[in-house]
Amino acid sequence: MGVLKVVVTTGLAFAALTLPSMAQEKAIFDPMDRIHPVWAEHGMVAAQERLAAEIGRDILAKGGNAVDAGVAVAFALAVTLPQAGNIGGGGFMIVHDGPTGKTVAIDYREKAPAGASRDMFLDAQGNADSGKSLYSGAASGVPGTVAGMKAALDAFGSMDWAEVIAPAIRLAEGGIVVTPKLADSLKDARKQLEAFPSSARIFLKEGGADYRPGDRLVQADLAATLKTIAAEGPDGFYKGAVAEKISAAVQAAGGLITPQDMADYTVVMREPVRGGYRGYEIVSMPPPSSGGVHLVQILNALEGYPIGALGQNTGQTLHLMAETMKLAYADRAHYLGDPDFTAVPVAALTSKDYAAAMRETISADFARPSATIGPGDLTPYESDQTTHFSIIDKNGSAVANTYTLNLSYGSGLVAEGTGVLMNNEMDDFSAKPGVPNAFGLVGGDANAVQAGKRPLSSMTPTIVLKDGKVWLVTGSPGGARIITTVLQVIMNMIDHKMNVAEASTAPRAHHQWLPDELRIEEGISLDTIRILQAKGHTIALKPAMGSTQSIMRDGASGAVYGASDPRDPDAATVGY
The missing domain is CATH 3.60.20.40 (Gamma-glutamyltranspeptidase, small (S) subunit)
Known part of the structure; x- marks a missing residue:
């Protein structure tokens, strides 16, 4: 031959x-x-959790476009994939509009609070303190997911805001069946979650037992928060009672987020x-x-x-x-x-x-x-x-969306009364130039902590x-x-x-x-x-x-x- x-x-x-x-x-x-x-002949959703993927598919099948489906998937993942899906974190979305050929990057990354400073994660000896940047209230940046989803829907969507959030509300209120993977994930994060009573009440069973495969996980506080967001738009998250509860919880855990930080959050196209x-x-x-x-x-x-x-x-x-x-x-x-x-x-x-x-x-x-x-x-x-999801609709429009809490379950802190797991994205800043973060990545002055700044991401x-x-x-x-x-x-x-x-x-x-x-x-x-x-x-x-x-x-x-x-x-x- x-x-x-x-x-x-x-x-x-x-x-x-x-x-x-x-x-x-x-x-x-x-x-x-x-x-x-x-x-598939018409449209498709690929996501890290099946229930959320099916919700996106159903949105496409009833005439919604890729962005409509994407917003629905993002909110659903906040319920079904709590270790990464979120409304207490942030991320990035690339949207390609098939009919016009326009492609836009939507930046809804978390932002450092106004009180953040360059050396806030250094100890008395000047060394980086990863415990503070990962597992305290100070680990949380101002969340961007809710504002990001509304910006995407306003710019490219075709469906009503409340309509695309409704499936997530049903899942949070009625509960989801715990899969073997979710059970293992919750067990692995037990120490992190039980450090906060507000988190343990949701993600551990009554009496402190671990959730097992086949159990039903109900997130009533999260359902109430989602209902407020559906009714009031992003203001239901960034202003009023929810914002105040998030700020209070973060500050009680040693963090810096204020109600004004929440109200000041902006998305960037x-x-x-x-x-x-x-x-x-x-x-x-x-x-x-x-x-x-x-x-x-x-x-x-x-x-x-x-x-x-x-x-x-x-x-x-x-x-x-x-x-x-x-x-x-x-x-x-x-x-x-x-x-x-x-x-x-x-x-x-x-x-x-x-x-x-x-x-x-x-x-x-x-x-x-x-x-x-x-x-x-x-x-x-x-x-x-x-977590990432990808969507293509029948018109050739597409969404590529990656969002995160940073580490699994973020800082582990649920803001009392909201059901919202808070991110620990502040660790993605360079706490000290040349010192690796949780992923072993080394950063420099360009990614130093600064008020209002968005941390570097991969x-x-x-x-x-x-x-x-x-x-x-x-x-x-x-x-x-x-x-x-x-x-x-x-x-x-x-x-x-x-x-x-x-x-x-x-x-x-x-x-x-x-x-x-x-x-x-x-x-x-x-x-x-x-x-x-x-x-x-x-x-x-x-x-x-x-x-x-x-x-x-x-x-x-x-x-x-x-x-x-x-x-x-x-x-x-x-x-x-």
Whole structure:
């Protein structure tokens, strides 16, 4: 049988690669063995929890658009996925309006209270105090989810505000059946939740017992809060009794949020980060998310290599990915922050010329130690516990939404009488430049704590366009690993020609510069690991990364194909 010899000369010295012929490929890979995605004719929702996904699907089926469904899913997840779904947190939404072709980034990230200060998370010795930035009232920023959902619905929705919140109210009032995953999650968070009596009363059974699979979890206070929001709009959350209760609870736990902070919260409509990769347009979230910038930056650098020919999860492909990831995360630590407070060099970081300069520093044979890597010189180029859902409607409109409380169940604090779990997003600031946060990410002055500022995030809600039409909607939870998780779904589909289910299932790898280790999931072959080790990589086999929720739209037929990450047993993709 014939073979194809590929010799790559892109500034690096690769050995000749011998690849199977097409006939050999067909003999090795039986198409009937492929993992198949969910198919639907009109519209689809992929979310990390089935009840919420079905609520979104029902909204689409009754004539609602992608944003109508997205707002309904977001409020439903606040009930069904309390460890991440929320109204006490914040996040980012990318909306593509099919009829007009307009794409907008909606920033509803939490904000630091007016009383926040640069050194608020340092102890008497000047060291970062992670207990204060994670598990006290001071850990909470002003929530943005309610305002963000209203801004999205006002700008792009077609249904009434109260109508899209109604399903969440029914779930909170009537209760949800506890799944095995939710039971395990609540048990794991027990210490965190029982630290606050207001939280323990909801998330532990009477007498202090753990919820078990099959039990019914009722959230009556949350239902009452949702009813107030449905009747009064965001003012029912940011002003009046609910805002006062949230402020009082946060301050009693040592935090800073005041009723005025709540009333002053604003959403920002931003221009998305855009890039091109092998004929596809990448549209993702701009700062204060680092996700879109570094997704485009890494893809720009990898576009200079024949990734498809090198093969999926081969030693050479993973090596090039890791070396590129290191450079991007070093830049993240230095340059990224809230663009309303610091100048973020987005154009420079996403420049194709800068990507070419990055490739010049990468060796095909050796892993560069992270200690020798710093932020790039941009002068020539300047001119896990989050949740994601993806939605496509029959008109080709799409929503990619990632929102979070930061760690699972946030700070663990439920504001008494509201049912609202509060975020611990203040830990996403750099408490002290150079000191890692809960996800091991190092930050600098650009992400220092400051009143009214939004903390840097890795959330990467992304829409990929082909010929101006939605081709893929994707995103994931996972903290620092979100960017690289989304990256690999896109590469798997574009470079390795996988369908959306295969792309979601394939083993993943991650490098974030510091610590200097290449994290991998089970499924990477031992031979590949040995190749990487021979190049100088320190390999760390760790638990599964991400929970991608992805939908692909076929441009010719208009049919949609989706997949929820099999790493999450409660996730679901549903269509109609």
